[in-house]
Amino acid sequence: MTNRAHSETQEAATRVVVSYPQDLSDWGRFQLEKPSFRAFLRKTRDAARAGDTWEEFVGVGCCGNTLDVPLRVERIEGGDRIGDETEIEYEVREACGVDGSWRVQSEGGPKRA
Template sequence: MASVADRIVLSFAPSPSDGDPWSGVDTEWIADELCGDTYQQYLRRAHSGPVAVGEEWDEFVSCGCATPQDVVLRVERVEGGTAVGDETTLDVHPRNDTEAVPQ
């Protein structure tokens, strides 16, 4: 049985599309949604079990007025175990290929 990770660092980016995928995307809004208690609980339950660096999860967040924004979450780091569990802290950051995700 896999041990539950203490912390998993995730990065997010809009789902690939034509043109600049960040065009018109409010990353602060998306980050706030992804870091909310309800969404964090959903992610821990939806992705419970073994996890590996490089895994990608297709998700979406509500941008208000029933407008979803598709995002891809990528596992950047797994600390203190090898599985997502109820006690795992999910640390979510916008992905920018020119910047490192904070330690």
């Protein structure tokens, strides 16, 4: 994962629309919606371009394997730089086989490292 993208302008985006897959669990969606996760995105990304994909760790709670979610930048309003005031908004896109929900933490969950 590349944490910092190269910024082409000095102007901060007013809004960045990011999509997540439809098959992301309710718990995963809850994690993305937290103000702390939006703040994390603003701190770890300098810039965004439509079509960028960010593999982001969402976690699984108190136990289990990690859950990485592919977030895709759909639109940017204003400049391409992400600043402290940039609004992060989410949309849902087509499913992509994300192994989420309680099964990540169970014996029946995904068997990949």
